[in-house]
Amino acid sequence: xxxxxxxxxxxxxxxxxxxxxxxxxxxxxxxxxxxxxxxxxxxxxxxxxxxxxxxxxxxxxxxxxxxxxxxxxxxxxxxxxxxxxxxxxxxxxxxxxxxxxxxxxxxxxxxxxxxxxxxxxxxxxxxxxxxxxxxxxxxxxxxxxxxxxxxxxxxxxxxxxxxxxxxxxxxxxxxxxxxxxxxxxxxxxxxxxxxxxxxxxxxxxxxxxxxxxxxxxxxxxxxxxxxxxxxxxxxxxxxxxxxxxxxxxxxxxxxxxxxxxxxxxxxxxxxxxxxxxxxxxxxxxxxxxxxxxxxxxxxxxxxxxxxxxxxxxxxxxxxxxxxxxxxxxxxxxxxxxxxxxxxxxxxxxxxxxxxxxxxxxxxxxxxxxxxxxxxxxxxxxxxxxxxxxxxxxxxxxxxxxxxxxxxxxxxxxxxxxxxxxxxxxxxxxxxxxxxxxxxxxxxxxxxxxxxxxxx
Amino acid sequence: xxxxxxxxxxxxxxxxxxxxxxxxxxxxxxxxxxxxxxxxxxxxxxxxxxxxxxxxxxxxxxxxxxxxxxxxxxxxxxxxxxxxxxxxxxxxxxxxxxxxxxxxxxxxxxxxxxxxxxxxxxxxxxxxxxxxxxxxxxxxxxxxxxxxxxxxxxxxxxxxxxxxxxxxxxxxxxxxxxxxxxxxxxxxxxxxxxxxxxxxxxxxxxxxxxxxxxxxxxxxxxxxxxxxxxxxxxxxxxxxxxxxxxxxxxxxxxxxxxxxxxxxxxxxxxxxxxxxxxxxxxxxxxxxxxxxxxxxxxxxxxxxxxxxxxxxxxxxxxxxxxxxxxxxxxxxxxxxxxxxxxxxxxxxxxxxxxxxxxxxxxxxxxxxxxxxxxxxxxxxxxxxxxxxxxxxxxxxxxxxxxxxxxxxxxxxxxxxxxxxxxxxxxx
Numbered sequence: 001x002x003x004x005x006x007x008x009x010x011x012x013x014x015x016x017x018x019x020x021x022x023x024x025x026x027x028x029x030x031x032x033x034x035x036x037x038x039x040x041x042x043x044x045x046x047x048x049x050x051x052x053x054x055x056x057x058x059x060x061x062x063x064x065x066x067x068x069x070x071x072x073x074x075x076x077x078x079x080x081x082x083x084x085x086x087x088x089x090x091x092x093x094x095x096x097x098x099x100x101x102x103x104x105x106x107x108x109x110x111x112x113x114x115x116x117x118x119x120x121x122x123x124x125x126x127x128x129x130x131x132x133x134x135x136x137x138x139x140x141x142x143x144x145x146x147x148x149x150x151x152x153x154x155x156x157x158x159x160x161x162x163x164x165x166x167x168x169x170x171x172x173x174x175x176x177x178x179x180x181x182x183x184x185x186x187x188x189x190x191x192x193x194x195x196x197x198x199x200x201x202x203x204x205x206x207x208x209x210x211x212x213x214x215x216x217x218x219x220x221x222x223x224x225x226x227x228x229x230x231x232x233x234x235x236x237x238x239x240x241x242x243x244x245x246x247x248x249x250x251x252x253x254x255x256x257x258x259x260x261x262x263x264x265x266x267x268x269x270x271x272x273x274x275x276x277x278x279x280x281x282x283x284x285x286x287x288x289x290x291x292x293x294x295x296x297x298x299x300x301x302x303x304x305x306x307x308x309x310x311x312x313x314x315x316x317x318x319x320x321x322x323x324x325x326x327x328x329x330x331x332x333x334x335x336x337x338x339x340x341x342x343x344x345x346x347x348x349x350x351x352x353x354x355x356x357x358x359x360x361x362x363x364x365x366x367x368x369x370x371x372x373x374x375x376x377x378x379x380x381x382x383x384x385x386x387x388x389x390x391x392x393x394x395x396x397x398x399x400x401x402x403x404x405x406x407x408x409x410x411x412x413x414x415x416x417x418x419x420x421x422x423x424x425x426x427x428x429x430x431x432x433x434x435x436x437x438x439x440x441x442x443x444x445x446x447x448x449x450x451x452x453x454x455x
Numbered sequence: 456x457x458x459x460x461x462x463x464x465x466x467x468x469x470x471x472x473x474x475x476x477x478x479x480x481x482x483x484x485x486x487x488x489x490x491x492x493x494x495x496x497x498x499x500x501x502x503x504x505x506x507x508x509x510x511x512x513x514x515x516x517x518x519x520x521x522x523x524x525x526x527x528x529x530x531x532x533x534x535x536x537x538x539x540x541x542x543x544x545x546x547x548x549x550x551x552x553x554x555x556x557x558x559x560x561x562x563x564x565x566x567x568x569x570x571x572x573x574x575x576x577x578x579x580x581x582x583x584x585x586x587x588x589x590x591x592x593x594x595x596x597x598x599x600x601x602x603x604x605x606x607x608x609x610x611x612x613x614x615x616x617x618x619x620x621x622x623x624x625x626x627x628x629x630x631x632x633x634x635x636x637x638x639x640x641x642x643x644x645x646x647x648x649x650x651x652x653x654x655x656x657x658x659x660x661x662x663x664x665x666x667x668x669x670x671x672x673x674x675x676x677x678x679x680x681x682x683x684x685x686x687x688x689x690x691x692x693x694x695x696x697x698x699x700x701x702x703x704x705x706x707x708x709x710x711x712x713x714x715x716x717x718x719x720x721x722x723x724x725x726x727x728x729x730x731x732x733x734x735x736x737x738x739x740x741x742x743x744x745x746x747x748x749x750x751x752x753x754x755x756x757x758x759x760x761x762x763x764x765x766x767x768x769x770x771x772x773x774x775x776x777x778x779x780x781x782x783x784x785x786x787x788x789x790x791x792x793x794x795x796x797x798x799x800x801x802x803x804x805x806x807x808x809x810x811x812x813x814x815x816x817x818x819x820x821x822x823x824x825x826x827x828x829x830x831x832x833x834x835x836x837x838x839x840x841x842x843x844x845x846x847x848x849x850x851x852x853x854x855x856x857x858x859x860x861x862x863x864x865x866x867x868x869x870x871x872x873x874x875x876x877x878x879x880x881x882x
Contacts, residue, residue, distance in 0.1 A: 088817025
């Protein structure tokens, strides 16, 4: 192996490298990138569900209840202590939306065996915990998930729903998306509503768990130095069960066509007793999602608009007009949407909104410099080059591409960005249509924030 | 130039420390990653509000938030350009942050590392401030201050420091206040810059597929010829051992009360190695007592007094140190009572051998995990370099901490008169 400038001999992950696929039991798949690059690799297990009101409420609640105790590890503390014994390995719940799908599963980190002072098979140890959690939770004498745990986790899930407003910028982003996606699966709030959670019983959740087991098709991803075939075999044994022999994988990102254009602009304003206000603008991208021929142009246009310090929004709204500290644009390439978010004083709302609209218009009219375009291109290419340095980034990139049925490597994506012209970027901007303007008005003047009530 | 090599058999890593003729200390940690990361920092943070140089008799006191203001303005160049844009054009991702004891400028990049490094060195060593640009920045920083005020955990933490400390500058916001930044001028920025941005007060850390010679060559080209360094003397801080307040609370829109429960560590060893050992022992004690595997967390979680939004840890510097637990609870005062009872039980029964072994094993494994990311390596390296310590000394130090040492710290540190509870509750 050739030495690098630094004299290091471990091998970086080649950008053109695609994950290899291994059968994981009779139905599932493990995608793996084998590398000695990391001291700690990562293994994720997930199942894909359609977003429905029931899944949004029940799926995260189910995983939380299952994690509370198992036949071999009766309490949460016992599970955590077992993880500590496995060299402080982390096991985290994954529950997120991608397109119109709910991704549900667990992630775990795996310290490279060569760093352990004694031979311990971490993949087997962690898979055993996973098996206990998913298939051997503690049940009551009627075979139901324990009522006390169900009620406790219901309380925590309701807290989670309410906690959204603790971070006003995140609350504004979530509200804008709820309005933007209303009437579509993505408009259903993850975790449901407090009322929906309150209505769930132990009987219903047990029934849901039993049905879920029949549908499990494991989708796994591994980055690390262990033998992927062995890992696939270990996980496959957990999920190869009679109950899911007829399971059919949920394919694609959605069952419905992407909405291409906004038919009107919806304007919604709310108030919250906080000091700062938050403005979110949601655009449809003309139906351009991952896999669409114009996807790369939409990504570069978003970068130029608001994803780096050299972007139009950062330079004009923040640096020139001093209207805000944070402003950014983000492209939801799985749903064909672009959101601009800005945190500002309420008194600056109109001027900021006008400036944001003005910068989008500048893009449509080609009023941007070649140096600005090249800076955006460099920034975007840099982000794709960095993917190989983090197992979590690789997992996220490839899992999304697998769902979209796209096999482009990060290197191939960069080649597409390199080939884009000004005209491609202008065309991507002209496909934008404004669907949602959401404003969260902060109504608390500074002096009402009380910090003087010492006890 | 004097170069020293450090190696770790446990981690299978190595790095170099290079004393550059300018006075800048350079650390290069080779990693064969796609992305290289560099951070250039000055030992100047929000705590440095009262200081003098050895050639001046009197201490100067400046408004809160100058270090942070400088961080914002240093990206401006005399030709009117902005270094943030130059980094983007080079394909690099640049940023900066200000902490209590440092201001750091950083970038990560997958290509053209040498050019980005030169840009980093050039802009940090070329200050350019005008009354107009300073005035303009106030609006942006005011929005940043408001953003943190609206973040309940940040607010709760800031209040905690105000409750723990009587007069220590750590109780004041790193960004300053809207009132204090109104008094910051271009001249003041230049004055503070000249004191704290001397190469001898600064450290450069680099990690990635970069040879040490590449880094020193860039430093040779860019760094100014260094006049004799002017020693910086900070005004002494007199802070009682007790907490300023037992409890402090605020009201904000939150779904559930948020709390920090902290205890001030009264012992701040002047020797950096002794401080590091205390840090290792306190971190281990914290894990044994308060991790998610602990009796404390699980007892309170099962009773609904704690949620999974929970953390714990020890923060120590040469001028302040404290241990804290943080989370959400319907009854933070009950958490405090439970914590006192729990600590009394552990004092009586001693720390369990099993818990101690498990925590130590997990923390040492975490040390190994920390060497996959160039960003994490650089920032850890910087923290150790600011203290004049070898990064690789920590795992060995952690291994050598005994249960008895932790038990002794439990008795020494956790006393009610040094404790403060900060709560943020809904209206």
